[in-house]
Amino acid sequence: VKNVVTGGGRTGGQPTHDAGYLKRAEGLDIGSLAGTLVDSGGGAVLGAIAVGVGVQQIAFDANLAAGPPAGTSAADMVTDYVPGFKFKLLAIDFVTSIAGTGSSASQLFNLAIGSVDVTLGVCTVTLASTNAVGELTAGAAITGAQEGSATDAISIEMAASGTAFTAGAGTFIVTIQNMDVADAFAALVAGSALVADETNARVLKIEQTVDTAGNIVFPIPRDYDEATDELRLRVLVSQLTLSTDDDVKLDVELYRKRAAVALSADLAPSFTADSAVPVLTVAEQWIEFDLSSLTFLRDDVAIIELITNGGNDTAGEEVLIHAIELVYRSTLVSYDDEDDAQSNSLR
Known part of the structure; x- marks a missing residue:
């Protein structure tokens, strides 16, 4: 029954x-x-849950007062780092580990893909933005197609001029998207x-x-x-x-x-x-x-x-x-x- x-x-x-x-x-x-997915270019296909697919952070330590990028001459903080995958640059930020000193200190940093500067997303590190350990200096938003291939290298450059730091250190955090992963994910749902x-x-x-x-x-x-x-x-x-x-x-x-x-x-x-x-x-x-x-x-x-x-x-x-x-x-x-x-x- x-x-x-x-x-x-x-x-x-x-x-x-x-x-x-x-x-x-x-x-x-x-x-x-509910729409939940986007294509690998960040455009909406089904919504917004997948915008973080393949996104990761790479950290680079920097001494603002000794060695590159010391002084006010143009210099590379990182030269020709190869991620090893097709990528898109999303952001560059700086986190203070040693408080900065130096009257009106201010230096401007940007990313480069190969020999081509990424003109958007500049990170301006100043005395005020480094006055406490752990303070975050956020870079400007990177927009547009700032992409590289699996064999392309990225660099972090300091622009000439500015005002030098007499002390200070921290970590540059580069947010990057692995486009091989993002494209593969998009292909699954396309x-x-x-x-x-x-x-x-x-x-x-x-x-x-x-x-x-x-x-x-x-x-x-x-x-x-x-x-x-x-x-x-x-x-x-x-x-x-x-x-x-x-x-x-x-x-x-x-x-x-x-x-x-x-x-x-x-x-x-x-x-x-x-x-x-x-x-x-x-x-x-x-x-x-x-x-x-x-x-x-x-x-x-x-x-x-x-x-x-x-x-x-x-x-x-x-x-x-x-x-x-x-x-x-x-x-x-x-x-x-x-x-x-x-x-x-x-x-």
């Missing part, structure tokens, strides 16, 4: 009667997915982005030549009966424009994770309505995959990778995902203490 199905005790879904079944549907609201559709709708767009939309992780409910219950994945999907070769399809890979057991191979769920998944068109259609009868047990975890068949290989064949629904159906059985005329307490 199966009680009301709640999907393993999790909240958020309500069971309803559905043609002899108790049904619990897990719906993913595409439009409610294929799937939220875009506007029909004015007010938001859909997940899979770009041409990209065949992966993402993963769905679904714990199998604790009252799941592998002999009778059903698990289905439903996707409302369309194609951006008419296909030139009429071959774009949606597909899934399905993996099972069980406690203390290695991840399974692809279980290859079947398409429920036909032996072949239909070709996508500009008109939206529900495509349903049957996840039942694939040796899932209660407390297993289903890992679903939503993919295309690779047919979206030219412009206009981008795939639009409008909605995703996971459906868990359980046979409805009730028990009556008072037997009916046929002495059958199960109904």
Whole structure:
């Protein structure tokens, strides 16, 4: 006898009667997915959570009164440091470790990529900004494309003139972004982005030549009966424009994770309505995959990778995902203490 199905005790879904079944549907609201990613150039693609990808700080000690960059002649504090990756310079700041002295002391520092000065983001270290240990002298904002390759070197230069320090030391902190990391991260998300559709709708767009939309992780409910219950994945999907070769399809890979057991191979769920998944068109259609009868047990975890068949290989064949629904159906059985005329307490 199966009680009301709640999907393993999790909240958020309500069971309803559905043609002899108790049904619990897990719906993913595409439009409610908050934008969270940016491209490697810092421009907004899906929001702002990834602006720090690959960002790091490099520290260089400096004695303001002895050795480079002592005095008021132009000098390098750091010469030809090679980070070893494609990079973007973001900021240069100075933190005082020995308080500065010297009447009206003031010196100006800038970054350089190779032999080319970075004219933006100058850090002006003064007597007032170094009068206490730990004080931060913030450089001006670096704007524009201040980028270098994996073989380019950076230097910290002191401009000529200024007023010399008689004492003082600290650390220059150069904020730099590893663009190899940022670009790789951007490539992971460039294929799937939220875009506007029909004015007010938001859909997940899979770009041409990209065949992966993402993963769905679904714990199998604790009252799941592998002999009778059903698990289905439903996707409302369309194609951006008419296909030139009429071959774009949606597909899934399905993996099972069980406690203390290695991840399974692809279980290859079947398409429920036909032996072949239909070709996508500009008109939206529900495509349903049957996840039942694939040796899932209660407390297993289903890992679903939503993919295309690779047919979206030219412009206009981008795939639009409008909605995703996971459906868990359980046979409805009730028990009556008072037997009916046929002495059958199960109904």
